[in-house]
Amino acid sequence: MMAILPWKELKREQVYKKYAWDIDRVDFLMPRGNKADFYINNARPAAAVVALTDNNEIILARQFRPGPGKVLNELPGGYLDPGENALESIGREFREETGYEGEFVEIGTxxxxxxxxxxxxxxxxxxxxxxxxxxxxxxxxxxxxxMPLDEFRQQLRSGQMTDIEVAYLALDYLGKL
Structure with a gap:
């Protein structure tokens, strides 16, 4: 069995830049000698939060999302602004999107x-x-x-949410899987 090796980058060219997106076309030399190109999104870092009320309800932001083309319940969050750290960003995004404040713990990336x-x-x-x-x-x-916790778990399985990896990581951290 052949070892998995990193690819050699031959050329990189920016093909699109707007808002938090910076798309590069990258040409690679593969370990077997063939060449292939890929489009890489060099997006800014982002943050998302699973937030609970004192009644164990999950605080969500419901909004239209242009990618899926529909209104979705989402975890509050967004891109870090330039010069902002992740904790500052999530506090700002959480207040803007929900009107709430809370005590934040970063549980991973x-x-x-x-x-x-x-x-x-x-x-x-x-x-x-x-x-x-x-x-x-x-x-x-x-x-x-x-949203009550049981309903939130059902929502995660529905395919109608973004950032579900953050949600499951948080539920595991909280011992609520």
Whole structure:
């Protein structure tokens, strides 16, 4: 059996850049001598949070997502702004999207997918308190959703959520799988 070896990068060219996305076309020399090109998303780091109320409800942001083309319940979160660390980012995103604040613990990181360099910081928030209303922007309108834990588990299996890897990591961390 042949060992899995890294590919040799031959050439990299930026083909698209907008917002948090920076797409490169990368030409590789494969270990067997053939060449192949791939498109790599060099997106900014992001953060997402599984947040619980004192009643053990999960705090979600319901919003339209352009990729799937539908309204989804999502874990609060988003891209880190330049100069922001992950904890600052998740606190800001959580307040903006839900109107809540909480106590955050970073429980790990995960990669977005095999064709992206984006690292997602995974958080759990407890002792969450409502301090205001969600703050809509020109490109994001959110509705606050409080979901019982059992319903949240069903939602994760429905295929109608993003960031489910963060959700399962958090449920494992909380001992609620």
């Amino acid at each position: 995960c990669l977005d997918d095999a064709y992206s360099t984006m690292e997602r910081h995974c958080f759990v928030a407890t002792n969450c308190k409502k301090v205001g209303e969600p703050q809509d922007t020109d490109t994001e309108q959110t509705e606050l959703v409080l």
